[in-house]
Amino acid sequence: MLTSRNRRLLAAAALAAVVVAVAAVASSSGGQPAATIAKSTLFRGIPEQHGVLGDPRAPVTVTEYVDLQCPVCAAAARETLPTLVRDYVRTGKAKLDVRTLSFIGPDSQRAARFAAGAAGQGRLWPFLEAFYASQGQENSGYVTDEHLRSVAAAAGVDAGAALEYADSAAAQEPLNRANADAQRLGIDSTPTFTVARGDAEPHVLPAHEARSVAAAIDAELGR
Amino acid sequence: MSARAASAAVAVIGLGIAGYLTAVHFAGGTPACAVAHGCATVQQSKYAELAGVPVALLGLLGYAGVLASLARDGESARTVTAFLSLAGFGFSGWLTYVEVARLDAICSWCVASAVCMTLLAVLSVARLVCDATPARA
Numbered sequence: 264m265l266t267s268r269n270r271r272l273l274a275a276a277a278l279a280a281v282v283v284a285v286a287a288v289a290s291s292s293g294g295q296p297a298a299t300i301a302k303s304t305l306f307r308g309i310p311e312q313h314g315v316l317g318d319p320r321a322p323v324t325v326t327e328y329v330d331l332q333c334p335v336c337a338a339a340a341r342e343t344l345p346t347l348v349r350d351y352v353r354t355g356k357a358k359l360d361v362r363t364l365s366f367i368g369p370d371s372q373r374a375a376r377f378a379a380g381a382a383g384q385g386r387l388w389p390f391l392e393a394f395y396a397s398q399g400q401e402n403s404g405y406v407t408d409e410h411l412r413s414v415a416a417a418a419g420v421d422a423g424a425a426l427e428y429a430d431s432a433a434a435q436e437p438l439n440r441a442n443a444d445a446q447r448l449g450i451d452s453t454p455t456f457t458v459a460r461g462d463a464e465p466h467v468l469p470a471h472e473a474r475s476v477a478a479a480i481d482a483e484l485g486r
Numbered sequence: 487m488s489a490r491a492a493s494a495a496v497a498v499i500g501l502g503i504a505g506y507l508t509a510v511h512f513a514g515g516t517p518a519c520a521v522a523h524g525c526a527t528v529q530q531s532k533y534a535e536l537a538g539v540p541v542a543l544l545g546l547l548g549y550a551g552v553l554a555s556l557a558r559d560g561e562s563a564r565t566v567t568a569f570l571s572l573a574g575f576g577f578s579g580w581l582t583y584v585e586v587a588r589l590d591a592i593c594s595w596c597v598a599s600a601v602c603m604t605l606l607a608v609l610s611v612a613r614l615v616c617d618a619t620p621a622r623a
Contacts, residue, residue, distance in 0.1 A: 268615050275569035283576030
């Protein structure tokens with residue numbers, strides 16, 4: 264015969280097991296890449312050279328440190344970038360640069376190398392936006408050639424040429440540069456924005472909300 | 487020290503850890519870690535939220551619930567403590583599996599919380615089943 268306490272323990276354990284099972288299933292669901300990726304007009308008409316978006320003569324440079332698998336980076340692309348593009352890039356006050364880190368895993372590396380190929384075609388920013396829109400489960404191996412081709416199609420990138428570039432030794436250079444710059448500036452999380460006027464040393468911003476980045480740009484413009 | 491007092495001490499530590507992780511989550515940052523460290527990977531993964539609720543906040547509520555259940559010493563209160571601790575232990579185990587097997591990253595804060603939940607599970611089960619002290623209704 265079970266004692267009252269043992270019955271209570273069994274009931275608590277059984278209920279806990281059910282709760283954990285439901286939570287685990289809910290936690291695992293979702294996160295797969297979108298079947299189709301919508302084309303965006305956010306960057307339409309804005310010049311891009313060597314991965315830098317905007318007027319090359321813009322006085323302020325905003326650099327974003329990202330990992331393409333990072334969901335917060337995807338959120339920043341949705342919530343922060345449109346304001347910056349509208350108010351500062353299109354008006355010629357600032358230009359946007361990016362450093363693609365790859366600390367989350369192999370899928371980040373593959374995506375970053377492909378991004379380098381997209382940058383060579385002047386389509387880095389549309390590629391980043393389309394990639395974020397199709398983020399899958401981290402390190403699940405979802406960044407396949409097929410996946411990159413679908414992202415490239417939405418971003419207007421020549422997928423064949425970008426894949427060829429991604430497999431070349433040259434594609435590693437932007438990754439090395441991103442890591443070196445992040446280490447030099449003490450950047451240890453993504454997304455992180457830096458703001459610099461001209462060739463001055465960049466300021467690392469503590470937050471990535473649009474108003475914080477905008478305030479930093481305004482401060483540089485007011486100097 | 488009684489199992490009840492030990493549980494309260496562990497729950498307070500867990501509450502602090504979960505509170506820090508919740509604050510970091512809502513601040514939009516990542517826990518203090520180096521670039522190559524797993525904290526950022528875990529915090530930014532889809533597993534950091536459950537149905538839109540940060541798991542750090544769930545942990546915070548779980549530890550608060552454990553502390554609240556420890557305020558009384560009846561068998562019902564002990565059962566609630568055991569349920570919360572076992573559920574927390576099981577979910578922590580699941581998240582640790584996710585870190586190792588799916589994310590290939592370990593978050594030291596999450597491991598510390600998993601250790602707290604493990605201790606709470608052991609203490610609460612012992613308190614419910616083995617504690618010779620008569621439970622007050």
